[in-house]
Amino acid sequence: MGQEITVTQLRRWLLAYAARIIENEDHLTELDTAIGDADHGVNMRRGMGKLQERLQDEEQTEDIGSFLRSVAMTLISGVGGAAGPLYGTFFLRAATSPTNGSSVDLAQLTQMFRFGLDGLQQRGKAQTDDKTMIDTIQPAVEAMEAALATQQSTAVVLAAARQAAHLGMKHTIEIEARKGRASYLGPHSIGHQDPGATSAYFLFETAAEVFTKTGAD
């Protein structure tokens, strides 16, 4: 509950995320082959490579806002496609959450994610059920907010986020795309899991793993 997350933990989370994406590069590209232009794995892998370089740099800030902004710029330059500016905006706006400092508690982490989500929605103009990464991120953030309201532990809050993200990701299989390239396929997009919803799920999967472990230290 009172656990504080610092830049060091955020860095650990994003390194885990980068590794997870790289493991799943082919899987993401396969998903994008079915309903997009077969590059989501390639795009994300390129961005994650740059992110790993950036995170291994010696010179590091202790300020979460500056850290997230630098992550955002790295993703913006590295990922490309639609996902680049979308993930970039998520972190850019997360960086502007006013309660960021040199550490955030669980409520502040949730608010940071909320800022990211709102920015992402403003940028991409997608709603839930448009079959995009929003279908993963929005339920995850809402689950965190709901769990926080009932004073749950870090582990419980992040497990709830992960589970909501997972359900959202799986839900994209059943729906028709209304945003992004997959929308050109209309009803033919049904039956396929959205690649961006999949890469976004790993954000919450790795957050649950890393922050919970940290909390247990």
Add this chain to the structure above:
Amino acid sequence: MGQEITVTQLRRWLLAYAARIIENEDHLTELDTAIGDADHGVNMRRGMGKLQERLQDEEQTEDIGSFLRSVAMTLISGVGGAAGPLYGTFFLRAATSPTNGSSVDLAQLTQMFRFGLDGLQQRGKAQTDDKTMIDTIQPAVEAMEAALATQQSTAVVLAAARQAAHLGMKHTIEIEARKGRASYLGPHSIGHQDPGATSAYFLFETAAEVFTKTGAD
């Protein structure tokens, strides 16, 4: 011997020639497919169509010079390719033989062909053994000149021309092209009969048929 050939007979000859070429269109194109650009039959057929139209016109001259010049212009506009200007030049220059009038005797006919041949050679700069229509026309004209010198009959002179033309045409199978498109093939042109030498052979084949028959009337 003393037989006179008028525009009427020349017209009959060229109609026979046109018909012979049209019968042989595919054959000529096949020959040009082997060592050229597969259009000699098409080119000649187009020109012969125009020639037939022209020769069936009511308004006709009795002057051999004007007649041949009009044949030349028809071939020039109708045949195209290399063969168009070459056959065109043959008739254009044949038209300038000074002994043309409203009729020609055998010696004057021979001189007319000689003028045509010389013009053709000046235009195309080909020698015998370059694998062109010259290999047909030059021996044919020389055979006429030789037969005339020994006072042979029309039938004999034209038979000699036809035979020399035939030998010349067949000889093109054995030699390497040094002029025209076939020359790009170098030694690979050996073994194929030259299309232009073939179409030119029909000039002498039909001349022997038409003028001899006329003479026998």
Add this chain to the structure above:
Amino acid sequence: MQSLMNKPGSAITQSLRGMALCHPDTIKVHFDPDFVERTVTARSGKVAVISGSGSGHEPLPTGYVGLGMLDAACPGPIFTSPSPIQLLAAVHSVDHGGGVLFVVKNYAGGVLNTELTIELALQEGIDARFVLVNDDVSIANVANRRGLGAAALACKIAGAAAESGYTLDEAVKVTRRAVAACRSMGVGTNVNTLPRNGPGAILADDSIELGVGIHGEPGEVRSVSKGMSEIVGLIGQPILKDLPFAAGDRVLLLISGMGGTPPLELYLFSEAIHDMLVANRIRVERQLVGNYLTSLGRGGYTVTLMRLDNELQDLWDAPVHTPALHW
């Protein structure tokens, strides 16, 4: 020879360098991030006009950099939007205090990257706006209409407006008006050849694809045994009806090859288009026929009509000096 283009990253960089070597008086190239900038410096306070686009549509956008048109162009990878990093580097290089106008074709990547760039520029106190180009009438849903030939026309109008002293607001307004006056459609005569896919399939002799995009987006396959006038019949009405264009209208006609269509065929198509316009009593006041918006080496054409008024015509006629357009 596909292999020459098979490493898009380095091929595009080298190609940009080659382009600069071929037009040293007009453009210069920056690398990493890549963008092309005009050599003639702009007067202070001029609105800067920038356009980004995936590569493979040349001369759009790099061939339109120069006096009277773009201040800078940002080429992305083949058929992929340039990144905000490129766009922002161009902004830093060409902003002269008058603000920045982006011309953006309506594709998700391009719009997202441009909007993000504008957010970043605003954070630095640089005023930036964008004009969305969405002239493709083959898409029923107007919000999803893709950008075609109007992108080239919008770059010219925006560039001329900026050069002649329009403020950012005024330049945005007239450029939006120009785009709103445009309607386009694409016809494919073979299937796209992407470097990674190898040579494209060939349509049947008597078939075309109606309403293709410039990234190989498929159209509707139609048999057109009656030739060009039949094709023009299929695209003419959707274009004319959409604005709608009316008898008496003056238009600018842009017919662009997609890169693999010989001029002979392009003029054959032009003839049929002219006949269709005459039949509808629409007057062609200005025209451009050639390769102005391409799709690598694919066969096909796009046709764009822009309804002219005096202001648009004056801006069109204003001097321009770029690798691809100059008068």
Add this chain to the structure above:
Amino acid sequence: MQSLMNKPGSAITQSLRGMALCHPDTIKVHFDPDFVERTVTARSGKVAVISGSGSGHEPLPTGYVGLGMLDAACPGPIFTSPSPIQLLAAVHSVDHGGGVLFVVKNYAGGVLNTELTIELALQEGIDARFVLVNDDVSIANVANRRGLGAAALACKIAGAAAESGYTLDEAVKVTRRAVAACRSMGVGTNVNTLPRNGPGAILADDSIELGVGIHGEPGEVRSVSKGMSEIVGLIGQPILKDLPFAAGDRVLLLISGMGGTPPLELYLFSEAIHDMLVANRIRVERQLVGNYLTSLGRGGYTVTLMRLDNELQDLWDAPVHTPALHW
């Protein structure tokens, strides 16, 4: 869509009509016999410059008709010389008493038809001469060298000379000197697509054809896995050695796509050519990069170098206003 071009006779006629509709201020078209004439009348006594060529190489020759370049152009059927009937009709239309200069690429049909036309013109008392263009160094036997990019350059030089008052003799002399200062070579990146043959075969990814002609004449197939610099290595030396070009020479560089090569690849090629010229200390004083001499929609390029002197450079710089070149 091959079918649109499958009836060459009528397709070419319609395409010419389309061309005239697209450039009404610059050219007008005559039919049966077909030729294209400039709209700006020449002063009396000016040498008339005419070029004929098979169709399929556009913009050559029809796109070069206009002030400062050709008085008339005669397009033949696809890849086939125009007839003396066409050439003579053009002579009658554009001769202004200063005589006629024909620019002819060195192919048998073109030369035969032009020589015959000259014979017919002389019979009518019209002074006519021709300049043979034979810049293709890929043919060892100089007499058989084909005409490539120098044909476009010769039309510009002859047209500028005629416009600025050269006599027929003087115009012939300087145009011959221009051609003699040119060397060229073609590179094919796929196989030619003739309307009658359907789509051409595609070379292996790493292969080019060296020394191709512009009518689908084959070249030597070479594997070039190392990319553009390797290609330029293969054509650079034959071109430079043949004239020879030497360190310190000033040149005009013409890089022409054959119609199916995207600008991206053309500039990639240009980069390697520029590097080769710098390495040989040859200075590019003027250049043209684009589709100036094509071969229907085939992939590939030709490169032409012309050694400049002051007279040639001045004639090159002289104003020109045609559909394809204007400055």
